[in-house]
Amino acid sequence: xxxxxxxxxxxxxxxxxxxxxxxxxxxxxxxxxxxxxxxxxxxxxxxxxxxxxxxxxxxxxxxxxxxxxxxxxxxxxxxxxxxxxxxxxxxxxxxxxxxxxxxxxxxxxxxxxxxxxxxxxxxxxxxxxxxxxxxxxxxxxxxxxxxxxx
Numbered sequence: 001x002x003x004x005x006x007x008x009x010x011x012x013x014x015x016x017x018x019x020x021x022x023x024x025x026x027x028x029x030x031x032x033x034x035x036x037x038x039x040x041x042x043x044x045x046x047x048x049x050x051x052x053x054x055x056x057x058x059x060x061x062x063x064x065x066x067x068x069x070x071x072x073x074x075x076x077x078x079x080x081x082x083x084x085x086x087x088x089x090x091x092x093x094x095x096x097x098x099x100x101x102x103x104x105x106x107x108x109x110x111x112x113x114x115x116x117x118x119x120x121x122x123x124x125x126x127x128x129x130x131x132x133x134x135x136x137x138x139x140x141x142x143x144x145x146x147x148x149x150x
Contacts, residue, residue: 011102014063016113016134017078017095023069025129030099031062032108034140059108059139060116061097063132072119075132079118097134105146110136 009029014021024030035058041051065071078095085093094112101107114137119130136142 007103013098013100013102015096015098016063016075019071019074019078021063021065021071021075023066023071025064025066027129028062028064030064032139032143033060033062035059057138057140059110059136059143061099061108061113061134061136061139063134064129065132066127067130068127072130076118079115079132082115083118095134097136101146105144107144107146108136108139109142110139112137 009024010022012030014030034056036054036056039051039053041049043049063071063075065075081093085091092112092114094114097108097110097113099106099108114135115132116135117131117133119132122128
């Protein structure tokens with residue numbers, strides 16, 4: 001007999017700065033991409049294999065929201081604040097980023113998230129999706145893979 005499981009994105013919590021994010025796009029919501037693989041390997045001429053671990057702890061979080069959502073406004077305000085700091089020569093105001101999926105137990109935390117990209121406006125027949133890219137400088141070191149989905 002098949003074991004039926006359920007999943008609901010509404011149960012996933014994403015906090016960026018002081019904002020709880022919702023209003024995700026229909027073609028995606030939250031994607032995490034690691035800065036590098038766990039390491040690289042080389043093979044010498046004599047066949048000896050050497051594995052060198054990566055020391056790159058970065059992660060990039062892509063958050064996709066509908067252009068009419070409160071999250072679009074909230075994330076946009078954080079981008080504006082970051083740009084203002086960059087233009088004035090002040091240190092970047094990194095934002096705390098926390099994502100928790102209670103269904104799987106997956107978690108990622110970053111104390112100094114920095115926006116890499118701001119969505120460009122576009123208009124169409126229906127409300128579109130906007131993507132924000134956030135660098136999590138120490139993201140790979142703060143991830144907790146849940147065991148609940150095994």
